Amino acid sequence: MTSAPSPTAGPITVAVIGNPNTGKSTLFTALTGIHSRIGNYPGVTVEKKIGKFQFNDREIRLVDLPGTYSLSPRSLDEMVSVEVLLGRQAEVGKIDVVVCIADASNLERNLYLTSQILDLGLPTVLVLNMWDVAVSRGVTIEAEALSKKLGIGVVPCEAHRHRQIDDVKRAILSAAGQSVIAPPRVFPPEFYEEGLRLQSILKGWGDPDVPFYVAERMLLDVGGQVETSFTARFPAQLPDELNCARERLKANGFRVPSAEAKARYAWVRETLTGVLTTPAERPATRSDRLDQWLTHRTWGLLAFAFIMFAVFQSISTFASPLMSYCEMGQQAVGEFVGSWMAPGPFRSLIVDGVIAGVGGILIFLPQICFLFLFIALLEDCGYMARAAFLMDKLMTKVGLSGKSFVPLMSSFACAIPGIMATRTIENRRDRMVTILVAPLMSCSARFPVYTLMIVAFIPNITWLGGWISLHGILFFGMTFLGAAIAIPIAWLFKKTLFRGETPPFVMELPGYKWPSPHIVLNRVYDRARAFVARAGTLIFATSILIWAASYFPADHSRQYKIEDQIDQMRATVQTELSQQVELEATQKALPESDTAERAVLEQKLADLQPRLEPLNKLIEEKNAISEHLLETSYLGRVGKTIEPVVKPLGWDWRIGVGVLASFPAREVIVSTLGTIYSLGGDVDESHTGLHHALQNSKWQDGRPVYTIPVALSIMVFFALCAQCVSTLMVIRRETNSWKWSLFTFAYMTALAYIGALATFQIGTWITTA
Amino acid sequence: MKTLNDLRQPGQRGEILDVTGDDAVAVRLMEMGLTEGAEIELVGFAPLGDPIEFLIRGYRLSLRKAEAARVTIDVL
Numbered sequence: 001m002t003s004a005p006s007p008t009a010g011p012i013t014v015a016v017i018g019n020p021n022t023g024k025s026t027l028f029t030a031l032t033g034i035h036s037r038i039g040n041y042p043g044v045t046v047e048k049k050i051g052k053f054q055f056n057d058r059e060i061r062l063v064d065l066p067g068t069y070s071l072s073p074r075s076l077d078e079m080v081s082v083e084v085l086l087g088r089q090a091e092v093g094k095i096d097v098v099v100c101i102a103d104a105s106n107l108e109r110n111l112y113l114t115s116q117i118l119d120l121g122l123p124t125v126l127v128l129n130m131w132d133v134a135v136s137r138g139v140t141i142e143a144e145a146l147s148k149k150l151g152i153g154v155v156p157c158e159a160h161r162h163r164q165i166d167d168v169k170r171a172i173l174s175a176a177g178q179s180v181i182a183p184p185r186v187f188p189p190e191f192y193e194e195g196l197r198l199q200s201i202l203k204g205w206g207d208p209d210v211p212f213y214v215a216e217r218m219l220l221d222v223g224g225q226v227e228t229s230f231t232a233r234f235p236a237q238l239p240d241e242l243n244c245a246r247e248r249l250k251a252n253g254f255r256v257p258s259a260e261a262k263a264r265y266a267w268v269r270e271t272l273t274g275v276l277t278t279p280a281e282r283p284a285t286r287s288d289r290l291d292q293w294l295t296h297r298t299w300g301l302l303a304f305a306f307i308m309f310a311v312f313q314s315i316s317t318f319a320s321p322l323m324s325y326c327e328m329g330q331q332a333v334g335e336f337v338g339s340w341m342a343p344g345p346f347r348s349l350i351v352d353g354v355i356a357g358v359g360g361i362l363i364f365l366p367q368i369c370f371l372f373l374f375i376a377l378l379e380d381c382g383y384m385a386r387a388a389f390l391m392d393k394l395m396t397k398v399g400l401s402g403k404s405f406v407p408l409m410s411s412f413a414c415a416i417p418g419i420m421a422t423r424t425i426e427n428r429r430d431r432m433v434t435i436l437v438a439p440l441m442s443c444s445a446r447f448p449v450y451t452l453m454i455v456a457f458i459p460n461i462t463w464l465g466g467w468i469s470l471h472g473i474l475f476f477g478m479t480f481l482g483a484a485i486a487i488p489i490a491w492l493f494k495k496t497l498f499r500g501e502t503p504p505f506v507m508e509l510p511g512y513k514w515p516s517p518h519i520v521l522n523r524v525y526d527r528a529r530a531f532v533a534r535a536g537t538l539i540f541a542t543s544i545l546i547w548a549a550s551y552f553p554a555d556h557s558r559q560y561k562i563e564d565q566i567d568q569m570r571a572t573v574q575t576e577l578s579q580q581v582e583l584e585a586t587q588k589a590l591p592e593s594d595t596a597e598r599a600v601l602e603q604k605l606a607d608l609q610p611r612l613e614p615l616n617k618l619i620e621e622k623n624a625i626s627e628h629l630l631e632t633s634y635l636g637r638v639g640k641t642i643e644p645v646v647k648p649l650g651w652d653w654r655i656g657v658g659v660l661a662s663f664p665a666r667e668v669i670v671s672t673l674g675t676i677y678s679l680g681g682d683v684d685e686s687h688t689g690l691h692h693a694l695q696n697s698k699w700q701d702g703r704p705v706y707t708i709p710v711a712l713s714i715m716v717f718f719a720l721c722a723q724c725v726s727t728l729m730v731i732r733r734e735t736n737s738w739k740w741s742l743f744t745f746a747y748m749t750a751l752a753y754i755g756a757l758a759t760f761q762i763g764t765w766i767t768t769a
Numbered sequence: 770m771k772t773l774n775d776l777r778q779p780g781q782r783g784e785i786l787d788v789t790g791d792d793a794v795a796v797r798l799m800e801m802g803l804t805e806g807a808e809i810e811l812v813g814f815a816p817l818g819d820p821i822e823f824l825i826r827g828y829r830l831s832l833r834k835a836e837a838a839r840v841t842i843d844v845l
Contacts, residue, residue: 069800069801070800072800074793105827105828106828108802108826109801109802109826109827109828112800139827257795257796258788258791258795258796258799261796261800261804265802265804278827282827291829295815295822296813297814297815297817298816300815300816301816389815389822390816392815392820392831392833393815393818396819402831504797504836505820505831505833505836506794506798506830506831506836507830507831508801508828508829508830509829510828510829
């Protein structure tokens with residue numbers, strides 16, 4: 001069966017395929033390290049993932065194919081795997097070996113796919129992964145015997161523990177040395193005769209290149225992808241030919257399509273006899289015991305709600321202190337850099353544009369990381385499938401299925417992977433509706449806006465000794481506002497644009513497993529890197545543009561003179577300034593009740609004032625000038641023009657401009673506000689943080705701009721609006737048309753405007769009535 | 770003719786006879802292992818009674834009542 005590989009031979013191309021939840025990704029990573037290239041096959045949405053590794057002086061190219069239960073292609077996307085395996089994908093080339101990965105603890109169903117793979121006639125290796133789970137279930141498999149029966153290499157493996165990985169590599173090499181194998185005869189001879197007949201007929205019609213596997217699929221998959229694409233080429237003759245062939249088979253007792261499953265599972269049973277032994281009573285595994293609670297009618301739902309709330313509360317709790325540290329860091333950097341430069345456009349660009357802008361976003365990195373961490377943990381341990389199971393009934397009420405639930409959950413971190421995850425939804429209509437409402441799930445980019453508004457304007461009332469806070473509740477609420485609105489919208493779409501029946505729900509509930517730190521951290525790192533990259537590019541560029549638009553065309557010379565004076569004067573009152581900072585810090589830390597200490601501190605602060613008076617006056621003057629310059633800049637003029645449109649929402653021109661600037665990427669609002677308030681001088685030296693600037697912002701007539709209804713209306717707008725060019729691009733890619741991206745943009749913007757309007761008007765009415 | 774929906778108590782078992790229909794859903798059910806002769810066990814129900822969880826060929830599968838109604842069985 002084996003032959004030694006030639007030492008000077010070229011790279012071996014290996015395709016990896018298997019059922020979902022078999023640890024395919026873990027094995028792939030274990031074999032290749034993290035060096036894999038990800039791209040797309042042309043014309044379809046299937047991800048192309050190729051990795052490399054060396055073993056015994058041979059180079060091995062690993063192609064990861066999407067997890068699937070069967071190789072019967074029902075769409076163009078599913079056809080890609082078949083094409084790759086048949087060596088018909090130009091960029092991948094000929095496949096030398098197929099690695100079929102199976103879950104040893106439920107081998108029967110996994111072997112269904114294996115039997116289809118064997119039909120391809122390629123050298124194959126069967127990896128029995130999750131061997132330890134099988135053992136813990138009392139399942140025994142005679143790998144040697146199975147290998148003899150199948151005529152291929154069979155390797156037990158525990159990819160998540162990095163065991164027997166070298167065995168897999170050796171098996172791949174030894175399979176590469178083989179020539180093609182003879183496929184097992186799963187079907188009766190009549191079937192193979194029809195297949196050969198079909199091949200020669202197609203040859204007669206001008207297509208001599210049809211592999212036997214393709215002819216097989218054409219006969220077996222009624223209405224499948226192969227039949228569809230060949231019928232498009234031979235519309236007159238093929239349907240009749242196929243019908244006749246199928247009738248003949250039916251007459252012989254082989255009824256397509258059900259015959260395939262029966263035949264293959266019979267083959268599986270026969271193959272596993274004497275090889276696989278399962279205990280008579282299935283022992284209750286830890287996984288089963290967990291599921292007794294987590295999928296329970298009542299406890300399961302409660303557990304779900306609790307987990308969701310806990311995730312968001314902890315993000316909110318951990319975020320605030322980390323955010324303050326980052327903010328102080330940002331201030332320090334800004335001051336340090338500024339102190340090296342003379343006042344002028346360049347200093348302004350760096351301090352007010354770049355540092356205030358980009359820095360304002362990087363502050364939120366800890367929050368983003370937490371969110372991605374939680375979602376990755378939930379996904380990797382297997383809980384997401386349970387969530388889909390619990391939520392299915394609710395999803396059917398809007399006409400979707402539990403399958404839509406997981407992509408929508410992922411969209412809470414970021415709509416982009418969420419929308420890509422909709423590929424698991426077979427029904428086109430349901431997939432479309434899921435894609436269109438995915439951007440409504442409050443993604444992580446919205447968190448900076450929520451946090452900013454909540455920290456600045458909502459009082460932080462806590463209960464249960466700090467475990468639950470008003471901040472946390474509001475954060476949780478805003479996040480789920482999008483989801484709440486998505487329900488009627490999805491229902492509306494399914495009733496109007498995408499009429500159709502509720503899709504079926506046939507889903508495997510994989511066993512729970514300890515989340516693999518490697519995979520989880522990798523995922524978090526990937527997303528964090530994407531976030532920072534976005535900050536470094538799109539947001540950086542936008543910040544510069546915004547800065548330029550708010551800086552020019554005004555004449556800043558007078559402002560610079562005053563800034564110079566301020567710098568000089570600061571040097572003379574250094575000691576007083578640091579004393580003031582100290583006193584204010586102590587004051588902050590003091591409890592409300594200690595009135596005696598407070599009075600003493602206030603007196604000391606008042607004593608400092610006369611020395612600091614000239615400096616403060618200069619700062620005031622500078623702020624007034626800066627404000628005026630900002631209003632006359634390009635940005636300011638645009639802002640003033642659109643002010644009438646946003647006034648009903650309670651916004652002033654600055655917010656209006658900020659929102660406008662954040663259409664490419666919603667996080668930009670924080671940078672834009674940072675720039676606007678920094679340039680306008682409101683973020684001054686003695687107060688840290690944009691949120692202080694917001695708290696002090698006022699209309700012409702002295703009223704504060706940001707009341708609670710205004711803060712809420714801003715949050716509602718951001719919750720519902722599509723402000724993310726990247727998401728719109730992904731929608732275009734997944735739906736293959738611009739129409740749906742534009743539609744998403746339009747409907748969400750309209751929804752956001754109305755929502756913000758309603759929130760502000762009703763909110764103000766409630767608070768003033 | 771009894772179907773999977775006739776299994777009411779968690780732990781009840783049945784032997785599969787057939788899957789009605791020839792459409793994509795039927796094919797999917799069969800691919801997932803619901804073929805003649807396979808033994809299937811009821812595990813439990815989701816809140817509101819739908820979908821339903823089963824144990825078949827060593828793994829857990831969840832189906833809606835609508836899909837379960839398509840699978841004819843012999844109650845064991």
